Amino acid sequence: MAKKPSRKYLVKKLDTLFSIYIRLKSADKNGFVKCYTCNTKRHYQDYMQCGHFISRRHYILRWSERNAKSQCYSCNVGNQGMQYQFAINLNKEYGYDIAQELLQESRKTAKFSNDELVSLINRYKEFIDLMKN
Numbered sequence: 001m002a003k004k005p006s007r008k009y010l011v012k013k014l015d016t017l018f019s020i021y022i023r024l025k026s027a028d029k030n031g032f033v034k035c036y037t038c039n040t041k042r043h044y045q046d047y048m049q050c051g052h053f054i055s056r057r058h059y060i061l062r063w064s065e066r067n068a069k070s071q072c073y074s075c076n077v078g079n080q081g082m083q084y085q086f087a088i089n090l091n092k093e094y095g096y097d098i099a100q101e102l103l104q105e106s107r108k109t110a111k112f113s114n115d116e117l118v119s120l121i122n123r124y125k126e127f128i129d130l131m132k133n
Contacts, residue, residue, distance in 0.1 A: 010117040014063060017124040019050035022068045024131045036069035036089055037082035044070065051076040053086045054102050060110035063120060066094075067102055 005013075023044035027033040033044045042048050051071030054061045061067040069089075075082045087099035112120075 004114070007114055007117070010114055010121065014117055014121050014124070015056075017121060017128065018063050018068070020044075021124045021127050021131075022050040022065070023048050023070045024128060025065075026070045033070045035072040035075055037071055037075045037079075037085040040072045040074070042072065047073050049073055049076045051081055051086070053081070053083065053090060053099065054106040058106040059112065060108050061102060061106055064102075066090075066098065 027044045031043050032041055033048055034041050048070050050068050053067050056062045090098050
């Protein structure tokens with residue numbers, strides 16, 4: 001009988017797929033994407049990352065598409081996510097104070113089962129396959 005994948009493996013796999021999905025979702029037909037906070041334009045596989053408005057340590061929002069956008073390495077890592085600019089851009093994009101809504105939501109707890117993680121992994125794999133074709 002095959003050994004079930006560990007929770008750590010499932011989280012890492014989902015993080016990887018979710019990151020690719022977020023970057024591909026905002027990429028043009030040539031694979032170029034604009035940084036959500038500084039507008040630097042690069043290929044989604046080069047220098048670009050999946051930035052989070054609310055830190056990934058808040059599992060309830062870790063794989064929330066509203067909380068994650070394409071960011072360049074400089075903004076995401078060097079400038080700690082440019083959270084203030086991220087919030088301004090989110091509120092502009094959604095047309096209301098979604099930053100405050102996400103902050104409130106981040107205070108809740110969420111525990112994803114391994115089956116839920118596998119389901120999300122399969123979902124994002126499908127999305128990525130569709131976007132690449």
